[in-house]
């Protein structure tokens with residue numbers, strides 16, 4: 501497999517990416533660092549399925565709004581590189597903001613449209629424009645055959661799939677199921693912000709999703725009611741949304757909906773925003 505290479509500039513990336521030709525299909529895992537077992541699982545799957553694995557670590561300022569956690573977002577570089585090495589990553593691209601955006605903010609961006617203004621987009625109106633812009637740039641720069649994204653960020657995954665389809669990006673998008681702690685909490689770099697009390701509150705998200713899953717056979721309204729009841733039991737939690745949507749369009753499912761749906765929840769514990777989701781099958 502050889503030494504893991506770390507590229508910090510576009511020139512270093514072009515050189516190191518060139519050295520991967522002939523190794524078979526190339527997979528990319530895009531991250532903001534503060535890596536945990538969720539990220540490791542994406543890398544692990546890429547390692548199993550691809551000839552070479554590229555990881556990117558970039559805290560993308562374009563997807564943070566003023567007042568969000570851009571400045572306090574954790575950046576444990578040494579630990580991140582050690583995790584990449586452990587997972588058999590061949591090349592890590594870790595650019596500076598100046599390297600990624602020679603002119604900031606960029607004039608030309610990828611706009612997600614209506615799919616980017618619901619759910620997470622309602623609370624974070626410029627978020628997905630920032631995400632899609634950086635994902636498209638990183639796809640151009642790393643030239644993967646396959647890009648791995650976590651189901652944890654379900655709306656991001658749906659929008660990346662949509663972008664790749666509508667803009668004819670020659671990359672296959674593969675989804676990886678949510679990695680959870682033993683208590684059910686979805687792994688997230690932001691969990692590091694939580695006090696023990698807030699973590700207790702945050703556990704209501706995954707508990708609500710499980711309650712929703714348990715009511716699946718009784719239909720849409722029962723799913724939403726069961727999940728809502730669990731959230732209501734944790735009044736300190738500021739619930740942002742609970743929604744049952746079509747996984748492709750992200751619009752609310754009607755009572756007549758059959759088949760795959762996605763139950764999503766977002767809430768704040770203290771000042772930390774948490775999201776979680778689960779697939780649900782309705783009416784079959």
Ligand code: AMP
Nearest residue numbers: 530531532538649650652653678679687
């Ligand atoms: P982030 O560093 O938070 O931007 O995440 C980078 C990638 O890892 C995204 O595709 C996420 O969906 C994925 N990811 C983060 N946490 C998890 C998790 N708990 N389970 C699965 N994938 C995850």
